[in-house]
Amino acid sequence: MRIPFVLAATLALAAPVLAQTTAATAASAPVPATANALLTPSPLPLRYPPFDKIRDADIGPALDQGMTEQLAEVATIADNPEPATFENTIVALERGGSTLGRASTLLFSLLGADANPARLKLQADYATRLSAHRDAISLNPKLFARIESLYQRRASLNLGAQEQRLVERYYNNLIRAGAKLDEAGKSRMKAINAELAGLGARFNQNVLSEVNDSAVVVDSVEALAGLSEEQISAAAAAAKARGLEGKYVIALLNTTGQPALTQLENRALRERIYTTSIARGSRGNAFDNTALVSRVVTLRAERARLLGFATHADFVLKDETAQTPQAVNAMLRQLAPAAVASARREGAELQAMVDKEQAAKGQPSFQVAAWDWSFYSEKVRAAKYGFDESQLKPYFEMKNVLENGVFYAAGQLYGLRFKERHDLPVYHPDVLVYDVFNADGSQLAIFIADMYARPSKRGGAWMNAYVDQSGLMDQKPVVANHLNIPKPADGKPTLLTWDEVNTMFHEFGHALHGMFSNVRYPSMAGTRVPRDFVEYPSQVNEMWADWPSILANYAKHYKTGEPMPRALLDKVLAAKQFNQGFATTEYLSAAMLDQRWHQLALEQIPAADRVMAFESQVLREEGYDYAAVPPRYRTPYFSHIMGGYAAGYYAYVWSEVLDANTVQWFKANGGLKRELGDAFRAKLLSQGGSQDAITLFRSLVGHEPQIQPLLQRRGLVLDTDKKPSKGASSAAGKPSATAASKDAAKDRVKSAEKAATK
Structure with a gap:
């Protein structure tokens, strides 16, 4: 399971007007080196950011000026004596905020991709100020009155479907931001939002700092047996960069x-490495995040109650396709028993491998632990399918995969060309x-590829837009993909794992969603769709990674150029379901952690010293x-749920139901064909948030979402005849899926399918 992270516009939820990235026209002359390049639209093609002209010292003044400008724009709209119209209110808001959009997009993009002390300080300094600015707009009573007036009259305004949807979105976003609260409620809402903004910045900075602080130092090269020469050279270079000449440093990624x-090979x-990884954020040091987690969850629960919701999950999911925590729980709890059972079967295979190896050495066996899983799963893969990761990597040189794999697939399916x-x-x-x-030769977009891990970059993989497509603003998109591939020593090739190959295809699916956007209004562009829908197009794009004609075009040996032998290719395809119990379980356990944290009522939230105990309790109660x-992420370094995926991490598997159905649609209609790609682009990828998400899905595949294709893909079969494992019940004491009869299991399938269509 790829876990990309889409970098959502930080300013978009409470006040969509803040997310615009450029003005309507670009400057015609280059920006002088001494000027603040963020104060005017970029003169570069498609308003591509002038990174060489932007100084860190420019960002703060641009944010200040941008906030001042936008408040003046909003005041003009709110104080307009003329009756509210779509043009003088909604369109005016869509056109506003250009300077702030440029500056905030630049800052938050670079904080993810290339943080430095100056940018981290800006994040800390401006987190609460930007929160207050959002609230000043979202809680402006005159502005809300105009938008409410449009909302109430929307059926009689002769608006197009996209325009009416935009009015509804503005109205609902302002309601969710607290526009209907009394003055005391608004005051408390502002205080909560300000504190959350500061805590979120601290959490993310702690995660980045501790990832770097926790890098494992190794004294001897002998301990690194099993790593390639390139990996050892990279570890030596990393140690040298830290002033540890003669040693080796293994950098950590922000996953478990x-x-x-x-x-x-060295088990110790x-x-x-494993114990260092899982201790991050809960070691009692300067980067400990347990107190932050407790406080953030508390504030979110209080804010939800202030807005009339029982929990933060209820608040979040009301605006998603899932709609309710119950629907999400039904989906996750349906999959969990089959996933864990599959993982335990895989674990038994690993244990048999360990027992056999240790017996051959004349040594006592040991119980397979979390730090053994990846090592021995590769051995089992080799035994079952006749290959391991090391045999694949020479055929997956990074740039070749990008250009002759990812780009080639987009060319075959959509007719795109890249230069x-x-x-x-x-x-x-x-x-x-x-x-x-x-x-037809016309320019669609500019694409930025940032593939390597580095200490200044946060973990995971994600897409973000520097410029959003918009017909209103005459803008074409500039989008970026970010991965965290370990960089080899100078002169060595960058050889990818199969998982990294899939991640590259996945993230480019997000990029296509952004590049193909063809909407009028910026706040509906690209990936501005429900959180539990946004992963769907990206997951569909993974199908082309192992499509035979695509794989044959890029799976070539980095030295000889020889194609991957057909026998090895067939083995790769045969092993698609290998280790899926592990992959599904590590994901689902993290998704359920997210839900259980955000389904707590205000009075139930544990104090800082109980955060890790609560995590253990959830894993036990849910059967994990x-x-x-x-879990793929433990609570103190679960960056997704401190950002846009709070109560929304389930979105990957929710989207994968849609993805599996769509892959089935592609295959049933001929697979890699231009007419199918054109249909996917026209009916779904180009629509952004301009239509209801599930309506877009139905218009493409012609039916409601069905869960069976996902179960088949992952090799998960509900074993409903077995008794539930001890502790595999919900917090409310309700039986888990394994306790049900076959008829009840069928009912759950129907229920989950129905929930997915809401």
């Missing part, structure tokens, strides 16, 4: 599992830039107390 665990070192350019500035030397052209498969 770490890439090195797949290859390291594997355990050390690398070297004349545009970048914020880091490793960044690649491409022009993207339609089949299988120590060999920990």
Whole structure:
């Protein structure tokens, strides 16, 4: 399961007007080096950011000026003596906020991709100020009165479907921001939002700091047996950069599992890396996040209650396709028993491998632990399918995968063409830039590829837009993909794992969603869709990673150029369901942690010293107390739920139901065909948030979402004849899915399918 992270516009939820990135027209002359390049639209193609002209010292003044400008724009709209119309209110808001949009987009994008002390300080300094600015707009009573007037008259205004939907979105967003609260409620809402903004910034900075602080130092090269020469050279270079000449540093990623665990033969070192990884954020040091988690969850619960919701999950899900926590719980609890059972079967295979190996050595066996899973799963894969990761990697050189795999698939399916350019500035030397052209030769977008991990970059993988598409603003998109691929030593090739290949295809699916956007209004552009829908197009794009004709075009040996042998390719395809119990369980346990944290009522939230105990309680109660498969993210470094995925991490599997149905649609209609790609683009990818999400899905595949394709894909079968495992019940004492009869299991399938269509 790829866990990308889409970098949502930080300013979009409470006040969609803040998310615009550029003004209607671009300056015609270059910005002088001494000027603040953020104060005027970029003169570069498609308003691509002039990274070489933007100084960190420019960002604060641009944010200040942007807030001042936007407040003046909003005041003009709110104080307009003329009756509210769509043009003088909604369109005026859509056109506003250009300076603030440029500055905030730039800051928050670079905080993710290339943070430095100056940018981190800006984040800390402006978090509460930007929150107060959002509230000043969202809680402006005159502005709300105008939008409420339009909302109440929307049926008689002769608006198009997109315009009426936009009015409804503005109205609902302002209601959810607290526009109907009394003055005391608004005052408390402002205080909550300000504190949450500051806590969120601290949490993310702690995560980044501790990832770097927790890097594992290794004294001898012998301990690194199993790593390639390139990986060892990279570890030596990382140590040298830290002033640790002669040693080796293994950097951590912000996930529980770490890439090195797949290859390291030294079990003691594997355990050390794993225990270091899972302790992050809860060690009682300067980066401990447990108190922050408790406070954030408390404030979110209070805000939800202030707005009339029982919990934060109720508040969030009301605006998603899921609509209710009950629908999400039904989905997660339906999948959980099958996933954990599959993971335990996989664990038994690993244990048999360990027992056999240890017996051959004449040594006592040991119980497979979490730090052993990746290492021995590769051995089991080799035994079952005749290959392991090391055999694949020489065929997956990074740039070749990008250009002859990801881009090639987009060319075959959509007719796109890509051309690398070297004349545009970048914020880091490793960044690649491409022009993207339609089949007719017209420019569609500019694409930025930032693939390497570095200490200044947060973990995970994500897409973000520097410029959103908009017909109103005459804008074409500039979008970026970010991965965290370990960079090899100078002169060495960047060889990818199969998971990294899939992640590259996944993130480019998000990029296509942004680049194909063809809407009029900026706040409906691209990936501005419900959170539990946004992962759907990106997951569909993964299907092309192992599509035979695509794989054959890019799976070529980095030295010889020889294609991957057909026998090895067939083995890769045969192993698609391998280790899916592990992958599904580690994801689902994190998703359920997110839900249980945000389904707590205000009075139920544990104090800081009970945060980790509550996590353990949830895993036990939900049936995930299988120590060999920990959650993909533990609470103190679960960055998703401190950002846009709070109560929304379930979105990956919710979207995957839609994805699996769509893959089935592609295959049933001929697979990799231009007419199917054109249909997917026209009916769904180009629509952004201009229509109801599930309506878009139905218009493409012709039926309601069905869960069976997902179960088949992952090799998950509900074993309803077995008794439930101890502790596999919900917090409310209701039986888990394993306790039900076959008829009840069928009912759950129908229920989940119905919930997915809401």
